[in-house]
Amino acid sequence: MFNVKMTDAKLLRDMITAISILIDEATFDITPQGIKLRAMDPSRVAMVDFEWPQTIFDEYNCSEPMKMCLNISEMLKLLRRVGKDESIELSLDEKTARLKMTIRGKYVRTFNMPTLEAMEEEVPTPKVTFKAKARATTDGLREAIEDASLVSDHVRIEADNEKMMMQATGSLMGATIELKKGSDALLNLEVKEPSKATYSLSYLSEIVKAASAASAVTTLEFSSDMPIKLNFEQEKEGKLTYYLAPRIEVE
């Protein structure tokens, strides 16, 4: 048995949007304690690690651990219809293997969608020793990344004790963005060792854009030519973390 209720349906919409950036089908791990998801994108350069404890929901009933696989893009289509001040209920019918979704606002609508065969692949957490750690406002980070996206599809991020730099070089134009320690956008910066690495802007911008709806502050951790970890701090409990592999540098 699995059914949950949430007064703020927008919260679920934002979270599903954030997950949909990387994957089309998601296998959620559902336990009496909460919901978890860890998955890699098809090209295996990015990973999302998501967790919602049951306390985030207003009602949460789960009798036994189970896996539930959903077509995220289809689900998002339905969730896009969610407006302000609407509540949502999800319940899984195990006999028909369909998920029922009831949205209550000015009127009540009920959607149902099929669940898919769950994937068994276990994704481990990347083991990386991060040398640089920055805390930034998600909006500030989003602006900076959008600036860089104007000129290229990848960006080099550098950090030393004073500042964090983003450098994008496209075929025609280039951009340099500087975030000084203690500025409005960069709240904190700890650097054990000056680090630099290049990441995909298409993923970065989509991830930060989607996550900015659900988070105000982001922690970035990375090392030279190693993956980057983006942790979007949640207002309530819960976890939304992404990992992105670095670009392979040549010459």
Added chain:
Amino acid sequence: MYTAWTTKHKPGSLEEVVGNSEAIQTLAGWVKSWDKRIPKKRAAFLYGPPGVGKTVCVEALAHDLGMELVEKNASDYRTADMVKRFAGLASQYGTLFGHKRMVLLDELDGITGTADRGGVRAVIEVVKEAHCPVVLIANDVYNPRFATLRRYCLLIEFKKPTVLQVVKRLKEICRREGITAEDETLKFVAQRSGRDVRSAINDLQALAQGKKHLTHEDVSWLAERNRKEVIFNVLRTIFYSRDCTEAKRVLDTANVDRDMLFQWIYENVPHQLTDPEDLAKAMDSLSLADLYRGRIRSSQNWSLLRYVLDFMTAGVAMARERTKVGGWVPFRFPERIRWLSRTRSERDMRSRIGMKIRRKCHVSSVVAVKEFLPYLRIVFESNAGMACGIAEWLGLDEDMVEYLAGGKRQAKAIMKSLG
């Protein structure tokens, strides 16, 4: 639970892969050369008949070298956008877990079959910019659509293994499954599969699963598989066969469109038969075939088809007398088919206008296109007022007017006075 033996007994490492040791050596050498520097050819293109172990070999190699393999079938990346999104990212970025990476795009033949032509171009872009080994797999590397792509790839051919090699693999699987079988029996299975390892293993499973002992009676009914031969094989048989029956029979085993094949033969005859007398004879045969094609079309008497087929296969095959067999001459894609597809929209437009004229002038649309259209063009190009009247009378739409006027500006002028 039912698992296919081809999956269950998939080679875990290169040592278990059947045959093709030379191709495997080349591939492994190329992948290892990435450790030193990026090789000139950033992609390896494995090609060969189905079921000879191309995919398995790449998977085993990645396993042996401890690399992360990111693989996709053509069905997963039908459009240019999806190719870029998946393969572009995978080939330029590292892994999250610190391994090296190899990207595999399997069943590339499928990508050309779809309407989206940008797919192959996107693959070329990915290959040019790749920062890690990219392996491509297809059955037919000489498909004209791969012409440009081939230049950027290290071509590695996978051949059918020998019957003995297939038998060896079948024996190993029998041992693991606890089945006893005589060599002769397994040899029969291997032969009947046409040395296709995958289908041999599938056959073996179908025949032997649940048994302790496999006898010759169990397998004897296995029919010879007539594999669909690709058009190149058909052409090869027709051009190099010295035997009428063989040349004729190739059509039965191949599932190719007859009219299409005619164009293929017609296009390639001058390149294959260089001796003028041979060429003349082959062309004579083709013209006879074409004559009968015409008669079938006008009389719908399909019993004449056998003459068309005999002339275009056996007739062409027997034309070779003086031209020496030697050297590899590539087959060309028929210009006519290319031309037809290039001019399709224009021909459509002309026949649509023809239909309009037909209705008003009581002539056939073919005559309308042939005899009326040229004059209409002159009128539409030079006299907007008169064109306007004609357009109104015939009931032409904006696209048709633009086509006849030969330009947007003139078309606008006509449409304006039309109101």
